Amino acid sequence: MNKHDPHEQLNLDELRDETLVVHGDDWVTNDGTVAPAIYYSATFRAQNSAQFAEMAGTSRHPRYYTRYGNPVHERVKKIMAELEGTETALVTGSGMGAIATTLLTLVSAGDHVIAQTRHYMSTAKIMDEMLPRFGVEVTLVEQADILAFEAAIRPNTKLIMVESPANPTLVITDLAAVVELARPRGIIVVADNTFASPINQRPHDLGVDVVIHSATKYLGGHHDLTAGVICTSEELAERIWQTHISIGSVLSPMDAWLLLRGLRTLPLRIERINANALALAKFLEEQPQIERVYYPGLPSHPQHELAKRQMRGFGAVIALAIKGGYEETQRFVSALKLIPNAVSLGGIDSLVVHTAAMWEGVMTEEQMRTAGIPPNYVRLSVGIEHIEDLKADVLQALQAI
Incomplete structure (x- = not known):
């Protein structure tokens, strides 16, 4: 040509x-x-x-x-x-x-x-x-x-x-x-x-x-x-x-x-994000302050096998439930230093939201129950930062609960 x-x-x-x-x-x-x-x-x-x-x-x-x-x-x-x-x-x-x-x-x-x-x-x-x-x-x-x-x-x-x-x-x-x-x-x-x-x-x-x-x-x-x-x-x-x-x-x-x-740069960013998110999800599963971690790339996810069949990677977003309730979850999110408390996901920098706090202003309690959003739910979007820095920030925030 x-x-x-x-x-x-x-x-x-x-x-x-x-x-x-x-x-x-x-x-x-x-x-x-x-x-x-x-x-x-x-x-x-x-x-x-x-x-x-x-x-x-x-x-x-x-x-x-x-x-x-x-x-x-x-x-x-x-x-x-x-x-x-x-x-x-x-x-x-x-x-x-x-x-x-x-x-x-x-x-x-x-x-x-x-x-x-x-x-x-x-x-x-x-x-x-x-x-x-x-x-x-x-x-x-x-x-x-x-x-x-x-x-x-x-x-x-x-x-x-x-x-x-x-x-x-x-x-x-x-x-x-x-x-x-x-x-x-x-x-x-x-x-x-x-x-x-x-x-x-x-x-x-x-x-x-x-x-x-x-x-x-x-x-x-x-x-x-x-x-x-x-x-x-x-x-x-x-x-x-x-x-x-x-x-x-x-x-x-x-x-x-x-x-x-x-x-x-989408393929390059996704490659790094996939690796970071999976590593951080595994790290979070080991922390005693966490009630449960939801990530399709984890074998503990109830639909892990389905995710493996129809996905080539598992993305940035990790959902986790903090032990305790609404107040403990608020303290965790507020204690993060590197990861901003902000909406959206999938970008170069990690972001976190207390899901119940974000959605309660626009959804009724019934809608939130239907959507499966408990008061201790956190949505963490993992970016392209160094994984050890992300782990350190999450760990110090968990210890502050």
Whole structure:
């Protein structure tokens, strides 16, 4: 292949992830730059009326109006579709923008949705409050019980929403088994893959129709942007995009550029994060102040074998229960010196939250019980720091309880 010819494209299917994230978008925008440019323009100029008509009539055109698309969006979309193994991708202004836009596209009044009892809190509120307001029935099932999914299916079931590992409990859903139930019945399966990342898990390979990410987390990786990504087929992407341009959850060109920059190092960061999290989870299991540690990479996790089958790595997030209750948990979180008490996950620096304290402001007690969030629960997202420094910080905090 002549590498100087911009019209000659790499065979991306032959590239490994580490190379794909660096070169997968090389020919998307042929502007001669090595580092991608930021196209900070809300609108783009047509050379004549015929070109304008072509731009206006082309779905997801990258140079018409940034709510419709942007050249930086195109670069992100190309890499993400390749990472997840889908035909295409869409980008949004946040992960919840991606989830809400997808759900509002794919279900209508009179439809039935199956979701998990354990979802990210804002997803749970969509299921509990928003969809029923629009005449959509929702049944919540225990995600670890595939028979519960099967029993919940109705003639009007249109969509199954899954999230694995689930936030914040790290319960695993058998994605292939859910797809096996859904596909013969024409039910669309949507998976939130945020907690895994496409490096650790590829739901589309298991038959999932739509894969969603909060790109604020692993994909961006530096806690400096909010974004969402939807990876799916051309047909579903076109439908979702039509809703997207009406709802307007637009990803800014700057955040798209930051996301693209974060993707360049995603495989490297995930490799370090996976190793750190597993080592820290094993260390935490040995501490007498800990009641229980939940991490899919540990043999003690009740779904460890399932996690090994459908995941290539186990991610940043460790859930742990502190012996005692709410007050002891608050003291532990407050005593950490290296690890900040802050929301989000999957970045270069470790973060910790007292889960009950975080969620009690937006969820009712009943919703928290349903989601399996006890008062002594901690969510720890492990970053790329030296593992011995992380162990030392956790140990001194435990001793301060």
